[in-house]
Amino acid sequence: MAHPCTTLPDQQVRKEVTADVATHRKPKQHPLAAGTARTAVTLALAGAASAAALDGTALAAPHPTPSQLRAQVDQHYREAEVAAERYNGAKEKADRAEAALDGLRDQAARKTERLNAARSALGSYAAAQYRDGGVPAGMQLLLSSSPEQYLERAALTDRAGTRRALAVTRVRHELRDVRQVRTTADSRLAELKREQDALARQKRTVEAKLAKAQELLDQLPDESRAAVARGESASSAGTGARSAPAVTTAAVRTPGPATPGGAQAPTARAARAVAFAYSALGKPYIWGATGPAGFDCSGLTQAAWKAAGVSLPRTTYTQINAGQRIPRSRLAPGDLVFFYSGVSHVGLYVGGGRMIHAPHPGAPVRIAPIDQMPFAGASRPA
Template identity: 60%
Template sequence: MLPLCGPPPDDPPHPRPDEGNVKLLVAAHRRPRQRSLSGGTARAAVTLALAGAATATCFDGVGQAAPQPTPTQVRARVDQLYREAETATQKYDGAKEKADAAARRLRTLGDEAARTQADLNSARDALGSIAAAQYREGEIDPAVRLMLSDDPRHYLESAEFAQRAGARQSAAVAGVRGRLRKIEQLRGAARGELASLTSRQAELRRHKKTITAKLDEARRLLSRLSPSQRAEVTGQDTGGSPVSSPTAHSTAPTARALGGPGSVTAPTSRAATAVAYAYQKLGSPYVWGATGPHAFDCSGLAQAAYRAAGISLPRTTYAQINSGRRVSRSDLLPGDLVFFYSGISHVGIYVGDGRMIHAPNPSAPVRLAPIDQMPFAGATRVV
């Protein structure tokens, strides 16, 4: 088979017509030779081959556009992307918490080093004054001073004072040395904190890149749907259910949180305050990494709600689940934190009647939702 690239090979050379092979040559010339492809014939063969390949491709359907995914497929993929983005968000939140702590420690070390440096400068100035005074007085043997003194008693008193001054000088030198050692220790600690901060900042950039990529893909998928399909996929239009009406129950949060008619009572006033705060934030937008007061991610909402109640919660879901006493699903009370998925990547605030308030994802604001909407992973009672 001839290659498609380059000219066809030349015919093999004929043997020399000597007497020993004349008969063979004659027989060979009587047989019809195969004509080799050359010039326009080869080009025609290539054109036909390419045309055939293109035709086959069209018939096989490879060149046709891929079919658009159905709303159900889009919803499944978008949900997966949001879960993956939320997992990355919790890692981002944890890294940011550690980066902020490293930055605070670095500032503290810098302030302490500045104070120590100021003390060192003062101690050095004092040593300089002592050294200058000694230089002016000269180094005279004490026995000679006693013999030459007009008033030996006065000299002895002066010698005792000089001895005390020498002790103070030694203490000053020791103080300078101690401050120098402390400054070196502070500088070493600062270098360690700076390395930690740099590492956390690189980790933040990696998680941010992951989150942004997944959310961008989810937005692209949703943009291909019609408005009604988008509403169906994001759960914004489900016949007026509590999930799709973020402000439907925002008029009486305190009564329900404190145990109004037909509701379950919050176990403490602080839990009731946290629930009331969550009700007040219904309809607030989801923004990854946000902790309020106007936008939240899921763990940011839980942290802000309990901050309003005077309780400091950790920043991430996988730390928040260990911030109180574990409770079973059957024993839930308003104010309990409820967690979802095997990786503990989502949290909501239980408000009673099998519902929670949570910050779902970028396509949905803070809202009420049933706790059986996602795979339940555990619950914690903070107070």
């Protein structure tokens, strides 16, 4: 018989075993553990917020200074001028293609008139042959009251046959010429369409660059905006042109016609070109314009030399090769002076280290030092 103190009921044993197992499954927690975890989470979130705030501050771009804005305006104006010169080149090609197309259309009209006249003459011959060809030649001789008259008519008929053959040949030639001219005109029309598409693209580029420049100008203070309107660039004081050789105007040693500014031009034509440039002072810059109401840079130089009886090409990059290349140290009034590595700007030299040029939109035609921009070269029109 078992001892009562060592024998437990089955239910009591199961409760104790269950409690013991549960105790082993659930680890004990330190009294400070829960608080520490909450504190760590709080600190981590606070640190993340601080880091985000710091990152946001670091990523925020500083507002550009007026000098930086002016430099950006200058850049957009230069890019617009490059695009404008490409526009001028595309317009020149489009104008040539259109003029050629108009000439071909006139030629086609004249040839069509000649073709219609040849066809009409051939039709008359055909009608006469139809009228006379219904009676056999032997019967015509029998029915003729005069054999001599018949033979005379037969000779005329032979000659008429020769004329008909010539008329047929003429119609064929005229028809071939009309077709050839029309084919050439179709080719010119396709060329014109390509040039017009290029023109539209360059126009959109120019307008976009000028719009961006205007947007930046609106952010400038009044003083800086006025400086841009005067044609002063943000970097004009630091261009490499100042280290170039000094200008020793050749015209000083070889007296020639006087210009409105008092300098002496090497030739009468150069003096007339300079006089025209002086007369254009104050007129607005209009991109793509060659006067008389306004000019862009190459439009002004082209118009000035046109007034002197010399035809220049339309763009800066073609004008620089239009005459004799001149070193900077030998500049004379009337010479064309070019700027920037892409030869995207041109002015007319007037002596004393100065030029007359059309700077950019908002800055009218004016006198400016040639040191104001990076010098790229010069040429002297013939």
